[in-house]
Amino acid sequence: MVRLIGGCRSIFAALVGGLIALPVSAIALPQKKEPPKKPGVLHVYDGGAMFTETAIDRAKVAMEKTQFAHETALTIDTHSAIPKDKTAPTEGEKAKFFQDWAKSAAAGDRAKGVYVLVCRSPGYVVVICDKSTRDRGFSAANEQRLREILLDGFKQAAKETEDKKKFEARDKVLSAAGDYVTSVLKDTVRTP
Secondary structure, three states: OHHHHHHHHHHHHHHHHHHHHOOHHHOOOOOOOOOOOEEOEEEEEEOOOOOOHHHHHHHHHHHHHOEEOOOOEEEEEEEEEOOOOOOOOOHHHHHHHHHHHHHHHOOHHHHOOEEEEEEEEOOEEEEEEOHHHHHOOOOHHHHHHHHHHHHHHHHHHHHOOOHHHHHHHHHHHHHHHHHHHHHHHOOOOOOO
16 A cells, blocks of 8 residues: 555656646636727718718728727718708807717717718818727827818818819818728727
């Protein structure tokens, strides 16, 4: 019996020694799985008739082809004029008026991600984003930059004399807006 116990000790010592000698990579540790990536979503509500259908479809496909760690949406909502149920602001009230309009219009699916309100007459652009997108790093400076991209493109389109060229210029702006949002949010994760 003593011999049997002594033999077991040798086997036990060999097993423990072998486990200790194994590299850490040989021991199967549970792997943290990356959450599946999600395609971006572009919503364009073009009541202001700013873009061609072809450009909208191309921009949607480009956004869908981009994979994000979290749900990412860009909504562009254009209007030809201020709705009849709203009173046009005075010059000093413009910023607050359009900001309030954007906040009230950004509801439901429009409230997710980055929301852009564009009014043709009077010309104005507002960019806002939800808390989740802000937490992922889309800052007030990013909102301002996106607004500048849009305004610069719309001003360039206004200089064109042919309707076809105006649409081409605005279509480029739509693509640039999607590209900018994608570049800012593509590899971001929500901060805790």
